[in-house]
Structures are given as structure tokens and as C-alpha cells.
Amino acid sequence: MSTTLGSILVVDDELLNRILIRTNLEEQGYQVEEAADGQEALEKVRARHFDVILLDLLMPVMDGFEVLRQIKSDPALHHIPVIVISAMDEMDSVTRCIEMGAADHLPKPFDPLMLRARINASMASKRMHDMEVAYLQQLRAEQQKVETLLLNILPAPISEKLKQGQTSIAEYFPSVTVMFADLVGFTPFVAQHTPAEMIDLLNTIFMEFDQLADQHGLEKIKTIGDAYMVAGGLPIPRPDHLEAVADMALDSHRAITKLVASGEIPPFKIRVGIHTGPVVAGIIGRRKFAYDLWGDTVNIASRLHTYAPAESTLVSESVYQLLCDRYQFREQGIIQLKGLREMKAYLLLGKK
Numbered sequence: 047m048s049t050t051l052g053s054i055l056v057v058d059d060e061l062l063n064r065i066l067i068r069t070n071l072e073e074q075g076y077q078v079e080e081a082a083d084g085q086e087a088l089e090k091v092r093a094r095h096f097d098v099i100l101l102d103l104l105m106p107v108m109d110g111f112e113v114l115r116q117i118k119s120d121p122a123l124h125h126i127p128v129i130v131i132s133a134m135d136e137m138d139s140v141t142r143c144i145e146m147g148a149a150d151h152l153p154k155p156f157d158p159l160m161l162r163a164r165i166n167a168s169m170a171s172k173r174m175h176d177m178e179v180a181y182l183q184q185l186r187a188e189q190q191k192v193e194t195l196l197l198n199i200l201p202a203p204i205s206e207k208l209k210q211g212q213t214s215i216a217e218y219f220p221s222v223t224v225m226f227a228d229l230v231g232f233t234p235f236v237a238q239h240t241p242a243e244m245i246d247l248l249n250t251i252f253m254e255f256d257q258l259a260d261q262h263g264l265e266k267i268k269t270i271g272d273a274y275m276v277a278g279g280l281p282i283p284r285p286d287h288l289e290a291v292a293d294m295a296l297d298s299h300r301a302i303t304k305l306v307a308s309g310e311i312p313p314f315k316i317r318v319g320i321h322t323g324p325v326v327a328g329i330i331g332r333r334k335f336a337y338d339l340w341g342d343t344v345n346i347a348s349r350l351h352t353y354a355p356a357e358s359t360l361v362s363e364s365v366y367q368l369l370c371d372r373y374q375f376r377e378q379g380i381i382q383l384k385g386l387r388e389m390k391a392y393l394l395l396g397k398k
Contacts, residue, residue: 051075052097052169057087057113058131059105063154067100067131070158076165084108088116096126098168101148103132103139111146118147125175127168131156200337203281204329216328219280223291223322223365224344226351227255227298228273230315248272250310254301262290262297267339273351277339280327288322288368295320295359296396318359319351320394322368342386349383350391359394366392373397 054076058064061082068078079096081087085108091099099117103110110130117123127149132139140151149168152161207215229235229251236244248269255274259266263284267275276294278287295318305311323343330336346362354360366375374395381391 052165053077053079053095054165055079055081055087055090055096055099057081057084057099057105057110058102059083060102063102067161070161071165074162084110084113087113091117091123091126092120097172098149098165099126099128100165101128101130103130103143111142114143114146114148125172125179127172129161129164129168131161200329200335204337216326217281218324218326219283220324221283221287221322222277222279222325222327222339222343223288223320224275224277224325224339224347225291225295225318225320226273226275226348227295227316227318228271228351230317230356232272232314235312235314247311250305251302251314254305255298258294258297258301262294264290264294267337275348277325280325280339281337288365289372291320291322292359292361292365292369292373292394295394299357299359315357317351317354317356318394319347319349319354320359320361320365321347321350322362322365345386346383346389349386353381353383353391355393360391361394363390363392365394366390369394371398 051074054071056064056067056071056078058067058080059082064080064082068080071078079090081090084105087099087101088108090096101110101113110132114128114130117126117128124147128147129150129152130140130143130148131152131154133154143151149171150164152164204215235247239247252269252274255276256266259276262278264276264278264287265280267277269275276291278284278291284290298316298318302311302314302316306313321343323341323346325339325341325343327337327339330338350360350362360378361369361375369375374397375392376395378391378393380388382388
């Protein structure tokens with residue numbers, strides 16, 4: 047039938063009993079399948095969906111008690127209502143079936159109206175269960191979306207703290223490396239291209255930077271226009287954060303060169319600034335969360351990248367002192383950082 051009240055599996059070793067039950071139920075609009083023994087019943091119930099199982103108890107090879115036990119012990123099947131129909135109308139059998147998880151029990155011979163009432167009650171219970179399962183699945187899916195969104199916005203340890211109910215998150219890190227990178231000549235590009243073209247360009251470049259940040263175990267902090275900010279050594283401290291950021295800076299230049307050579311982006315170049323030192327990091331906002339950093343370390347790194355020549359990485363003297371035995375540098379002289387102080391700066395050229 048194209049439209050049915052529900053699907054029912056009739057399990058009985060007596061052919062006449064199965065025919066009588068099937069005829070009665072199909073006349074009422076149910077879709078019915080039969081099983082002549084317990085093993086066949088288990089095979090069918092594991093192969094397709096049933097709303098209710100009508101189960102005889104006295105069967106050869108595998109009796110109804112064993113079928114009921116296996117159904118109720120299987121997490122994929124235990125929610126299916128089982129109505130036991132048996133000539134065994136002794137109270138201990140009824141009690142045993144109910145204790146094993148049967149939804150109901152009807153003695154043979156049964157009243158068709160009573161059987162229909164019991165089936166309807168069991169189906170109503172199953173529908174409520176199915177609705178609850180569907181709701182919980184939807185709830186879990188929505189929760190997963192929220193958690194995925196949080197992980198895209200915030201570092202995993204910070205996201206976990208928020209889920210645990212912490213609303214004020216601020217930490218001091220004595221040693222962190224901060225890097226800024228932006229595109230040289232991006233402003234003229236914006237003036238000559240559509241917003242969609244601008245977004246596509248930034249998306250192509252920043253996705254490449256995101257992959258590099260993941261590869262080097264660094265934390266992307268934010269993008270500001272065409273500038274990309276990343277940090278190493280937080281929210282989980284690590285001793286090699288300076289080397290990791292330096293390596294990402296070198297890889298970023300190579301990535302841009304590769305994108306240009308492949309024709310994916312116009313002939314852009316980037317400039318990068320790196321400084322290392324203490325920062326304060328935490329969450330700001332209540333409606334739109336943002337994990338951000340504060341302190342001179344951030345300000346100096348930001349200023350350095352604006353002074354960096356195209357296609358180069360400008361670093362502070364503290365970065366140079368910590369890396370000069372493993373990386374190649376060229377002194378850039380004294381520069382006056384706007385709003386800050388004079389500082390000796392160096393160009394990071396590569397590894398030794």
C-alpha cells in the first residue's frame with residue numbers, strides 16, 4: 047500500500063495465526079510482514095524499519111523470550127515496541143516479558159479491537175520516541191555548529207572556558223611572538239576592482255595564511271582590512287614560538303610568490319613585522335566574542351610591518367638577538383616607530 051498506518055512484523059511459527067493477524071491488520075491499513083521463527087524475525091528487524099513487533103513466545107529453535115532479549119539489548123532496535131501475543135497467559139510469563147522490555151501482552155485468542163488499541167498505543171509511544179530522537183539529533187547538530195563556529199573564532203582552550211561558563215577571560219603571557227603582514231599596493235587595487243574581486247583576493251591569500259598558521263602551530267588573532275595578525279606562544283605557551291613565527295613569515299613570502307606565479311592573484315608582495323615580548327590576552331565583547339592581544343609587543347610588531355620594505359620581514363632587535371645564531375639577518379638601521387620609540391631593526395632573510 048502506498049500509504050499505511052505503520053509497519054508491523056508478525057512473528058509466529060503457526061501459519062494460520064500469521065494469516066489471521068496479517069489479514070486483520072492489513073484491512074485496517076497497516077503494512078505487515080511475517081516471520082515464521084525467531085531467527086527470521088531478528089534478520090528482518092535488523093534489515094528494515096518496523097513500528098511495532100507482534101511476537102509469539104512459544105516457537106522452536108529460538109523462542110520469543112530470546113528474540114525479545116536480543117531486540118531490547120540492541121541499541122539500534124531496543125526502541126521498537128514489542129507486543130507479546132501468546133497462549134501463555136500465566137502471570138509470571140507476562141511479568142517476565144514486561145520486565146524484559148515488552149510494551150504490552152495479549153493472550154490468545156485476542157480481541158481484534160483490543161489488539162488495534164494496543165498497537166495504536168505502542169505506535170503513539172514510538173512516535174513520541176522518534177520525535178524526541180529527531181529533536182535531540184537536531185539539538186546536537188546545532189550544538190556542533192555552535193562549537194565549530196566558536197573554534198573558528200576563538201582558540202580551542204578559550205572556547206572550552208566559555209563553554210564551562212567563564213565570562214571574564216584575561217591572561218598575562220610573559221613571552222609571546224606577534225606577527226603582522228599586509229599587502230603592498232592593496233589600496234590602489236581596491237579603487238580599481240569590485241568588492242567581490244577584493245574579497246576573493248583576500249580570501250585566497252588569507253586561506254593560505256590560515257594553513258601556514260595551522261602548519262606552524264600558531265594562533266590566528268584577526269584580520270584588519272588587508273592585514274593578517276598571528277601570534278605564537280599562546281593561549282598554550284611553547285618554548286619555540288619565535289622560531290615558529292619566523293618560519294611562517296618566510297613561508298608567507300614563498301606562498302605569495304607561488305600564488306602570483308600560478309596566476310591566482312595579481313603581482314602582489316607582502317611586508318611583515320615581528321616582535322616578541324609580553325602581552326595580555328583575553329576575550330572582549332558579550333554579543334560578538336573576539337580574542338585579542340594588548341601591550342607594547344603588539345604595537346611594535348604592528349609598527350614594524352608598516353616600515354618593512356615590500357617583499358621583506360622587518361624584526362626588532364630582541365628578535366634578532368634571539369635568532370641570529372640560526373637565521374640570517376641584515377641590519378636595517380635605526381627607525382623611529384610612530385608613537386613609540388627609536389629602535390634598531392633587522393631584515394629576516396632566511397635560515398642559516
